[in-house]
Structure formats: structure tokens, C-alpha cells
Amino acid sequence: MATLFTHAVVGGALASLAPAGVPRGRAALAFAAAAVLPDLDVVGFHLGLPYGHALGHRGMSHSLLFAAAAGAALALALPAARRTRAAAARMACLGALACASHGLLDAATDGGRGVAFLLPFDAGRTFLPWRPLPVSPLEPAAFLGARGLRILAVEIALVWLPLALLLAGRRLAAGPRRSAAPRASAPPGSPAPPARCVPRGSPTSRRARTPDRRGSASPARAPAPAPAGAPPRAGRPRAARCSGCSG
Helix, strand or coil: CCCHHHHHHHHHHHHHHCCCCCCHHHHHHHHHHHHHHHHHHHHHHHCCCCCCCCCCCCCHHHCHHHHHHHHHHHHHHCHHHHCCHHHHHHHHHHHHHHHHHHHHHHHCECCCCCECCCCCCCCCCECCCCCCECCCCCCHHHHCCHHHHHHHHHHHHHHHHHHHHHHHHHHHHHCCCCCCCCCCCCCCCCCCCCCCCCECCCHHHHHHHCECCCCCECCCCCCCCCCCCCCCCCCCCCCCCECCCCC
16 A cells, blocks of 8 residues: 555645635545545554455445445535535535545555455456555554665656645646725815706705704605695796705
């Protein structure tokens, strides 16, 4: 298998693809945990399960079906990912990809047995055609020392650095985030905008000139209707004048 450090780095890098509204820190931790999760099958060694067993190392926990189930569980576990169906589906796919990356890295190592990607439908174990990564020992004590440093150095050169360059290039291609443009303000010394003209005969003008007892504006009473049979008033109707204009 590859080291747990590299599994966690690959999984955490998928946080840059998380949907909006999901905190990047939480997404990175969740994806890193999903990428490390398949190696829990080492418990099978302590239970007496053979290496080639379906529940043994690189068995069912490294399969694509297990990765899909882990991705769905991850999306349900994060409240921020359940706000919309699109966000939940995206988080489930990214979680499944993080978990499946574990098997892909293990299949690129030069030791151990292959990975049972198709369990429970097919128990066959396979490797990738190119296997440049040295296999990491299962015992933590064996990892300490010159051998562990050599394995980690190879993984940094072949996995960490290309992944960092890929993320940096993606960020540069996206460009800087655009901030909202500030509202344009009038330059100092510029004249104030003209007041809105309100005709004297309009209801707004009457309400402004007719305060009630509490000091607030109230609409003026409508004029009394003319008595029946009375002749209409003579003269031209006066045009409404602006209360804020002269003349």
C-alpha cells in the first residue's frame, strides 16, 4: 500500500472541488478521512483472516462499491452538503472519488497483492500497468527509518508535487475572485440633485400641509360635492403648480 500521508493528501486535495457553501477545511478533512478509510481492513490480520479473503487487505474495502457507499455516507454526514440536491450529489461523488483513490494508489505499488476493485461481483485482484510507487510496510515500526523516508520521498516526487502543480494551475486559470464594485459617489463640491416637484393639487401636497393632532401628516378632507341642480362654476380650470417652484 501507499503511505497514509499520501492517501490523505490526495483525498484532501479534492476539497478544492467542493460545492459552494461547504467549508473547505471540513471538506478537506472529510475527503482525507475517506481516502484513508479502506486501510481499516488491516484489522482482518488480527482476526485471522487471510490476505486473499474478501474482507482481507485490499479486498472489499478497496472496491468501487465500497467507495460509492462511503461517498454517500460522507454527503449525509455533512449538514452543509445537504442544503441542495446538487450539493449533496457533488459531495457524494467527490467522497467516492477520494475513497477510490486509495485503491488506485495501492494498485500502483510494486508489492503485495492486487486490488479487488470489482468485489463482490468479481474477486479478481489487479494492478495498474505502471507501478512506480514502492510498497509501504504494514507495520508502523518498519516504516520508521531510512526505508520509510525513501518511500515518502518517492511519493512526494511522484504524487505530491504533480498534485500541487495541478492545483496551482487550476487556481491561476480561475483568476482572482472578483469583489463587488463599490457604488459610485458624487465628487465633493458637486451640486445636490434637484428636489422632486410635487403639484399643489396632488394628494401628496395636501397630506404634507395637513398635519394631524399627533404631528404626523394626514390626508386632507375632500371638497364637499356641489348641490344638485347647481350650475357649474365659470372660469378656466387652474393648472396644478409645483409647490417647490416659483412662478
